[in-house]
Amino acid sequence: MRIGILITHIRAEEKLLISAFQARGIEPDIILDRDLNFDVIAGSGQLAPSGVAWSEYDVVMERSVSTSRGLYALALLNSWGIATINRYDTASICADKLRTTIALAQAGVPQPSTRVAFDPDSAMKAIGDLGYPAVLKPVTGSWGRLLARVNDSDSAEAIIEHRQTLGDYNHHTYYVQSYINKPGRDIRAFVVGDRTICAIYRTSPHWITNTARGGQASNCPVTPELNDLCIRAAQAVGGGILAIDVLEDADGQLLINEINHTMEFRNSSAPTGVDIPTEVVNHALNTIGVTA
Amino acid sequence: MTTPHCPECDAEISIPANAMENELISCPDCGTELEIISLNPITLDLAPEVEEDWGE
Numbered sequence: 001m002r003i004g005i006l007i008t009h010i011r012a013e014e015k016l017l018i019s020a021f022q023a024r025g026i027e028p029d030i031i032l033d034r035d036l037n038f039d040v041i042a043g044s045g046q047l048a049p050s051g052v053a054w055s056e057y058d059v060v061m062e063r064s065v066s067t068s069r070g071l072y073a074l075a076l077l078n079s080w081g082i083a084t085i086n087r088y089d090t091a092s093i094c095a096d097k098l099r100t101t102i103a104l105a106q107a108g109v110p111q112p113s114t115r116v117a118f119d120p121d122s123a124m125k126a127i128g129d130l131g132y133p134a135v136l137k138p139v140t141g142s143w144g145r146l147l148a149r150v151n152d153s154d155s156a157e158a159i160i161e162h163r164q165t166l167g168d169y170n171h172h173t174y175y176v177q178s179y180i181n182k183p184g185r186d187i188r189a190f191v192v193g194d195r196t197i198c199a200i201y202r203t204s205p206h207w208i209t210n211t212a213r214g215g216q217a218s219n220c221p222v223t224p225e226l227n228d229l230c231i232r233a234a235q236a237v238g239g240g241i242l243a244i245d246v247l248e249d250a251d252g253q254l255l256i257n258e259i260n261h262t263m264e265f266r267n268s269s270a271p272t273g274v275d276i277p278t279e280v281v282n283h284a285l286n287t288i289g290v291t292a
Numbered sequence: 293m294t295t296p297h298c299p300e301c302d303a304e305i306s307i308p309a310n311a312m313e314n315e316l317i318s319c320p321d322c323g324t325e326l327e328i329i330s331l332n333p334i335t336l337d338l339a340p341e342v343e344e345d346w347g348e
Contacts, residue, residue, distance in 0.1 A: 008346075009327055009339065010315040018312075032314060067345040142347020243348060260348035 001290065002052065003028040004060040006073055012266035014063050016277040024281060031060070033069040044080035058288045059083040063262055067095050067140065070262060085284050086261045090238035094261035098139045098175055100237060104256055107236035109229070111256045112247065113178040120160045123174035127156050133179040136163075138171060142260070143212040146171075149179055180247045180255060185209060187220050187246040187254075190265065190276060191234040192283045196227040198272035199246075217267045229254050241280055296334045300324040307334055 003021060005028045007014050021028045035049035044055035054060075060077055062084055064070035074088035086094075093099045101114045112135075115126040127134045127150055136148045136159055150156045163171040186209045189199040199222050202215035209215040220226075230244045233256045243263030247255045265276040285291070296305045303321035307328070311317070315328045316339050325339040 007314070010312050015310075015312065015315065030314070065346045066343065067347060140345065145344075145347075262348050264348050 001026065001288070002057050003284070004031050004048065004050065004057045005029070006031045006033055006060055006062045006064055006070065008033050008065040008069065011065070011264075013264055013277070016266070016269075017061070017063070017281060020275075020277040020281040023278070024285065026285075028061075029057075033064045033066055033073065036069070036073060038073075038076055040076065044077075044082060054080060054082055057082055059085060059284055061085045061284060062091065065262070067142070067262075071095060083288060085287065086240035086242070087238060090240045090242075091261040093237045094242065094259045096139055097137055097258065098173070100259055101175075103236045104233060107232060109233050109236050109256055110253065112180055115176050117174045117176075118172060120164055120174075123160050123176070124153070124156055126174060127176050128153070130176060130178050132156075135177045135179050136160075137175050137177065139173050139175045140170060144208040144210040147208055149207055150176075179207075180249050180257075182207075182209075182247050182249070185215075185248075186257065187226070187248070188217075188268070189220075189222070189226060189230045189244045189246055190263065190268065190274075190279075191230050191242045191244055192279050193239070193241075193286070194231060196222050196230045197276065197279050198222060198268065198274035199226060199230075200268050200271055211267050212264075217271050219271045219273070226254065229256065233259060241283060294333070296336050298322060298324060298326065299336055299338055300326075305336060307331075 003026055029050040031049055039046050045053055048054050062070045062074055071092055074084050074091055077084050078088045093103050104111050117123040117126040133149050133151045136150055138146050148159050185201045185203040187199055188202055189196050199220040200217040201220045202209040204215040233244050234242050237259055243260040245257040247257045269276045298305055298319040301322035303319055311328055313331050317326050326336045327339045329335040329337050
C-alpha cells in the first residue's frame with residue numbers, strides 16, 4: 001500500500017497525520033507542492049516528485065496550505081483516477097464561498113441570508129437589501145482575511161471603492177451576508193465521512209472568531225441536532241473530511257457559515273478529547289479498504 | 293554538529309529531536325518563521341511569505 005501526503009510545508013497538523021499513519025504501520029510519502037511538475041497530457045504513469053509513479057498511490061491526502069496548488073493537483077489526480085482526500089469536486093466547492101452557498105441552498109441547509117453582486121452600485125443595493133450590519137467576504141480566502149463587517153452605507157462605500165480600486169477581479173465579486181449576532185463564539189465541527197467526530201466553540205471578543213485570529217477553543221458537545229446539520233452540510237458539498245463553521249443566531253438556530261476542505265485541528269484534539277488525526281487516518285484507510 | 297542560526301537575526305536555534313524536513317519552526321528570539329530545509333546538515337531558511345490563497 002502506498003499513501004502520499006501533498007503539502008506546502010509541514011505544520012503541526014501534517015506532523016500529527018504522519019504520526020497517525022506511522023502508528024498504523026504506514027510510512028507515507030511526503031510530496032511537496034513546490035516540486036510538482038505535471039505533464040498534464042501524459043497521465044498517471046508519470047513519476048511524482050517522490051520518484052514513484054502517481055498510479056502507484058492508493059490514495060493521496062491533499063494538505064497544501066496553498067489552495068490553488070492543492071485544487072489543481074486534485075483536479076489532475078482525480079482526472080487520472082487516483083483517489084484523493086478530499087476529492088476535487090468537494091474541495092473546489094469548499095474553496096469558493098459562493099459555490100458553497102449554492103450547494104447548501106440546493107440541499108436546503110440553513111445558512112445566513114446571502115447576496116452576490118458584481119458592480120459597485122449593485123453591491124451597495126445588495127448590502128442595503130440585506131440590511132446593516134452586513135458582512136462582506138472575498139469568495140476565496142481563509143483565516144478570516146479581508147472579512148469586513150459593514151455597519152453603515154458610508155463604510156460600505158469605502159470598502160467597495162477600495163476593493164474596486166485595489167483588488168484584482170476576484171475582489172470585484174461582492175459576496176455579502178447578513179451579520180449574525182452570535183453569542184461571542186461560533187462552532188467549528190469536524191466531519192469525517194458520515195460522522196461529526198467532535199466540535200469546538202471558538203470564543204473571542206472579536207466578531208471574527210477564527211483560532212488563527214486568536215479565538216479560544218473549548219469543547220462543544222455534538223448534539224444530534226448539530227451532527228445532523230453538519231452531515232447534511234458535508235453531503236451538500238460532496239462529503240469527505242471537512243471542518244464546518246456553524247453560527248448560532250439570536251434565536252439559537254444553527255446556521256452553516258463556511259466549510260473547509262483542508263482543516264486545521266492542532267488546537268482541537270485537547271479540548272474535545274478526540275484524537276482527530278487518528279480519526280482522519282482511519283477514515284482515509286477505510287476508503288481504500290484497509291480496516292483497523 | 294554545528295548549531296544552526298536564524299537567517300534573520302543570527303540567534304542560535306534549537307532543533308527539536310523529532311523535527312522533519314520542510315517543517316516550520318519559529319525563531320525564539322525574533323519570532324521569524326523558518327523552514328527546516330535539510331536535517332543533515334541542518335539548513336534553515338526563511339519560511340515563504342503567506343500568500344493570498346493560503347488557508348484551510
